[in-house]
Amino acid sequence: MLRIECPWCGVRNEDEFSYGGDATVERPADDASQDDWYHYAYTRDNPAGPHREYWHHVNGCRAWIVVERDTVTHEVFSTAPASPNLPAGNREG
Amino acid sequence: MAQQFRTSSGGHIDRGRVISFTFDGKSYQGYEGDTLASALLANGVHLVGRSFKYHRPRGIQTAGSEEPNAIVELRSGPRKEPNTRATTIELFDGLVANSQNRWPSLDFDVMAINNLFSPLLSAGFYYKTFMWPASFWTNVYEHVIRRAAGLGTAATEPDPDHYEQCHEHCDVLVVGAGPAGLSAALAAARTDARVIIVDEHPTLGGSLNRDNYTIDGKHGSEWAAETAAELAAMDNVHVFSRTTVFGYYDHNVIGAVEKVSDHLPVPPAGHPRQRMWLFYPQRVILATGATERPLVFGNNDKPGIMLASAARSYVNAYGVKPGKRVIVATNNNDAYRTAIDLHRAGIFVTAVVDSRAHPDAPLADELKKLSIRLLTGSAVGAAEGGKRVKYAQIVTTQGDTLDPVRIDCDLIACSGGWNPNVHLHSQSGAKPVYDDSILSFVPGESRQAEVSAGAANGSFALQDCLDQGNAAGAEGANMAGFEGKEVKAAKAEDEGVYALEALWIAPTPYNKSYKQFIDQQNDVKASDVELASQEGYDSVELLKRYTTQGMATDQGKTSNVNALAILACQRGEPIPQVGITTFRPPYVPVAMGVFAGHTVGNDFMPVRRTAIHDWNEKQGAVFIEAGLWLRARYFPQYPGDTLYNCYVRETEATRNNVALVDVTTLGKIDIQGPDAPEFLNRLYINNWLKLPVGKARYGIMLREDGMVYDDGTTSRLGENHFFMTTTTANAAGVLAHMEQYHQTEWPDLDVVFCSVTEQWTGIAVAGPNSRKLLEKVIDIDVSNEAFPFMAVGECKLNNITARLFRISFSGELAYEVNVPADYGEQAWLDLLEAGKEMGVGVYGTEALGTMRIEKGHVAGSELDGRTTARDIGLEGMANRAKHFIGKHCSERPALLGDGRLQVVGLKSLVPGRNLRIGAHLVDPDKRLGSVSQSQGHISATTYSPQLDCGIALGLLMDGASRHGEQLDAVFPLDDEKLRVEVCHPVFIDPEGELVRA
Numbered sequence A: 001m002l003r004i005e006c007p008w009c010g011v012r013n014e015d016e017f018s019y020g021g022d023a024t025v026e027r028p029a030d031d032a033s034q035d036d037w038y039h040y041a042y043t044r045d046n047p048a049g050p051h052r053e054y055w056h057h058v059n060g061c062r063a064w065i066v067v068e069r070d071t072v073t074h075e076v077f078s079t080a081p082a083s084p085n086l087p088a089g090n091r092e093g
Numbered sequence B: 001m002a003q004q005f006r007t008s009s010g011g012h013i014d015r016g017r018v019i020s021f022t023f024d025g026k027s028y029q030g031y032e033g034d035t036l037a038s039a040l041l042a043n044g045v046h047l048v049g050r051s052f053k054y055h056r057p058r059g060i061q062t063a064g065s066e067e068p069n070a071i072v073e074l075r076s077g078p079r080k081e082p083n084t085r086a087t088t089i090e091l092f093d094g095l096v097a098n099s100q101n102r103w104p105s106l107d108f109d110v111m112a113i114n115n116l117f118s119p120l121l122s123a124g125f126y127y128k129t130f131m132w133p134a135s136f137w138t139n140v141y142e143h144v145i146r147r148a149a150g151l152g153t154a155a156t157e158p159d160p161d162h163y164e165q166c167h168e169h170c171d172v173l174v175v176g177a178g179p180a181g182l183s184a185a186l187a188a189a190r191t192d193a194r195v196i197i198v199d200e201h202p203t204l205g206g207s208l209n210r211d212n213y214t215i216d217g218k219h220g221s222e223w224a225a226e227t228a229a230e231l232a233a234m235d236n237v238h239v240f241s242r243t244t245v246f247g248y249y250d251h252n253v254i255g256a257v258e259k260v261s262d263h264l265p266v267p268p269a270g271h272p273r274q275r276m277w278l279f280y281p282q283r284v285i286l287a288t289g290a291t292e293r294p295l296v297f298g299n300n301d302k303p304g305i306m307l308a309s310a311a312r313s314y315v316n317a318y319g320v321k322p323g324k325r326v327i328v329a330t331n332n333n334d335a336y337r338t339a340i341d342l343h344r345a346g347i348f349v350t351a352v353v354d355s356r357a358h359p360d361a362p363l364a365d366e367l368k369k370l371s372i373r374l375l376t377g378s379a380v381g382a383a384e385g386g387k388r389v390k391y392a393q394i395v396t397t398q399g400d401t402l403d404p405v406r407i408d409c410d411l412i413a414c415s416g417g418w419n420p421n422v423h424l425h426s427q428s429g430a431k432p433v434y435d436d437s438i439l440s441f442v443p444g445e446s447r448q449a450e451v452s453a454g455a456a457n458g459s460f461a462l463q464d465c466l467d468q469g470n471a472a473g474a475e476g477a478n479m480a481g482f483e484g485k486e487v488k489a490a491k492a493e494d495e496g497v498y499a500l501e502a503l504w505i506a507p508t509p510y511n512k513s514y515k516q517f518i519d520q521q522n523d524v525k526a527s528d529v530e531l532a533s534q535e536g537y538d539s540v541e542l543l544k545r546y547t548t549q550g551m552a553t554d555q556g557k558t559s560n561v562n563a564l565a566i567l568a569c570q571r572g573e574p575i576p577q578v579g580i581t582t583f584r585p586p587y588v589p590v591a592m593g594v595f596a597g598h599t600v601g602n603d604f605m606p607v608r609r610t611a612i613h614d615w616n617e618k619q620g621a622v623f624i625e626a627g628l629w630l631r632a633r634y635f636p637q638y639p640g641d642t643l644y645n646c647y648v649r650e651t652e653a654t655r656n657n658v659a660l661v662d663v664t665t666l667g668k669i670d671i672q673g674p675d676a677p678e679f680l681n682r683l684y685i686n687n688w689l690k691l692p693v694g695k696a697r698y699g700i701m702l703r704e705d706g707m708v709y710d711d712g713t714t715s716r717l718g719e720n721h722f723f724m725t726t727t728t729a730n731a732a733g734v735l736a737h738m739e740q741y742h743q744t745e746w747p748d749l750d751v752v753f754c755s756v757t758e759q760w761t762g763i764a765v766a767g768p769n770s771r772k773l774l775e776k777v778i779d780i781d782v783s784n785e786a787f788p789f790m791a792v793g794e795c796k797l798n799n800i801t802a803r804l805f806r807i808s809f810s811g812e813l814a815y816e817v818n819v820p821a822d823y824g825e826q827a828w829l830d831l832l833e834a835g836k837e838m839g840v841g842v843y844g845t846e847a848l849g850t851m852r853i854e855k856g857h858v859a860g861s862e863l864d865g866r867t868t869a870r871d872i873g874l875e876g877m878a879n880r881a882k883h884f885i886g887k888h889c890s891e892r893p894a895l896l897g898d899g900r901l902q903v904v905g906l907k908s909l910v911p912g913r914n915l916r917i918g919a920h921l922v923d924p925d926k927r928l929g930s931v932s933q934s935q936g937h938i939s940a941t942t943y944s945p946q947l948d949c950g951i952a953l954g955l956l957m958d959g960a961s962r963h964g965e966q967l968d969a970v971f972p973l974d975d976e977k978l979r980v981e982v983c984h985p986v987f988i989d990p991e992g993e994l995v996r997a
């Protein structure tokens, strides 16, 4: 059971979230090559160690967040909102 | 005589409360506070089971949850529970238990002949014996294995009890309530930290209830009881007894099972049988104690051979004499306590057999004072006897093996030393390390917020347990942010040193070969480890799988270290080099029911019902599950009315007149903001910028890989206000998909949206008379001129605020009315009332499906995640001048070339025969069963009342250009082959004149 800190809701159980894939992959521009788009859609690294992932607080506030997590030890180093427009969250306020 | 093996006094049992129970059909009596094992021993019953492979008679080896042998079937009927440990079952009135793995009876077991064929069943026998030929698997091996592996049988009726799941947070969690755990909980609780202490026994105290030591001048069990009471009285402490921590998970999440009612005949009303706890502590203190390991000698599995600590436990905690004439065999000081305690209870200890040449002097003196014979430098080489040990052959451990000395006995209490219970520490991700001073593994470096204290930490002296617990408790609370005054731990009497010397395998008398068991539950012998090692399976993980050592329900709690040590001896390497296996949850077997909790049967998933559900139910509708929704599938009109009759009737009512269908379950998403059109433009393949206000449009979404994801109609309600519908199945997924793109890729778009599926009831009014019906209840002009195909508008349905959409899934002139869900049923009734005089009908999902196939609308069975817009014939909708999700990958050459499966219509050419979903489409001349390449498959079928024949949609290779061809639809499972004609997928009104009428 992972415990993930949602920037808005605080530390919550893994089962409130759904995994959303690799957050290190950048979506190509519209005029990028077919090859870029192919790699974007199909190829992923499978690192053992620190990794950046998207998680969706789907049974919570519905925020997409970026989680820095070690895929071996499952240690979570940081969590942040995926959207730069959304504030980093203020659980006290 | 009843309970003739009771001591005259003592034990934590209530001699005033006699409890009756049966074992293998025979009635016995015990006392409240007994376990099934202690009560059986009180009645002189030692033979309680047969072993797994060799069907050897087995007795009770331990007094705890590590028990490998005394595994019984508990209760009967629906509450029957196989493979429960007699040593952990609390006795209750009317308890029924049966031995397992014997036939026809425990006393006479025909499978015991396996004992004679044992060479066939040695290490790796699964791999060596059950090899070939293949037919032997079904005809021979399967029966042999099923019969031979006949541990208990499961109940066949549903479990009548229920199980709960709970969550609890705390600052400090203490696992185990022996001296270290109690001391730790007390120290932590005094700082005001929130403390949880968990113990698997009904009474806290652990080893203090088994041993005769004093703490603060009191008997240890008295100190434990007082401390437990003190803890229970504190508001910041939650004490869980009868609760076993079975798992240490990531991020310091701890799983435990509380046996709420297992000690009672049936759970009290309103109480669960068991409760699953998930604990979320800041800090964990593992005070899980230690497990004694047996000695490995010939026939060491006979009933009447048990751990020295277990014998002590039965005498001291349960007032039971486990034997009349006892040998204590040991390689350490601790077992001397067993000899002394048994002697004091009036049991004749015929000898203490110590493998060490120079035992501890004070203890030797004490034995002398009690006139107990001490044999040093000696070991039990083999035990003899039938269903109970009769005598032991004592051999010397030093120098040459001389002739053995025979000593008669009915109990051998043995100790090979103690293993700290490092299971939870290992589960937490840490690696235990070998400690040569105790010849066992102790906790290594912590990986999570945990620390071990006391015996679990390899410190067996009582004062060390109290001190370490006290320190760990205070430190744990401190790390969780609580300060407290330093308080000294309780003071224990000095019980001397532990001191042990290795004795991994005893020499055998005359060097004869004996079965020397390591893992008694899986019948793994020392010779199996040697054989595995010789055959090259000499890594610890391979050894485990090859011999099955440690893989039974006890997970090798008493056998792992012995197996490892013997493997190390074989390899001629020190133990730490051989390694240790990783422990995995659960620490003890956990019933599946408690993992399921309340989510069983109808409560497995929530049920979603539309506002019209009750009406549907009153009409006798037959429902079908659509995701979590229940939808009306068809409406039988008289007893015996069939699915076929109903959907034909409902379809005809729609096509010839007018009928209503509940379409509430479609996903609905309200989208607002200045960038809403641009957002839709990127989500859908078609163009949304120029959609006028008051108009709807059918749209298709792709995934990034270019495959169709979802489809639906989206309407523009205002300049910056859209209303999207999705398929029922993808409603939740599409919303998450939109949130992902909005938050991760396009945060610059000024748009907001949320699901309104539950807020609106959707009703489709379909059929040539639908306009006539609506004119009676809708307050706006619904004529074709004022409200053409794809028009959208706000209106009133009688006095209910509504939205009207001129869209059609059936292919008929049709409208969809949306009203706030609270008015859903009223709107439905109003529409029925208005249509009464024209004979309005209703239809379910079956007729809906028939009409969508007739109209050639694709749905989930065609949008199977492998079809592109081109494959379903809708590429024309795509606007490739703009950017949209999946645009680039949908242009990959292979997706544009020949050979793609494309949507087609199919007509059955066999009169009266309908087609079958899943049938493969093959060249017509191929014989059924002959090798022929499938060219596609049928995805959806129905009988079409309109065409009066079986029709289908299918996915056919290059199908768009093959209309008119004849193929065979084959379904080999049923030996079925039907001739079909390929056609355009739109069977009726291909020009769409009806919907625009």
Ligand SMILES: [Zn+2]
Residues within 6 Å of the ligand: A006, A007, A008, A009, A010, A057, A060, A061, A062, A063
């Ligand atoms: Zn959240």
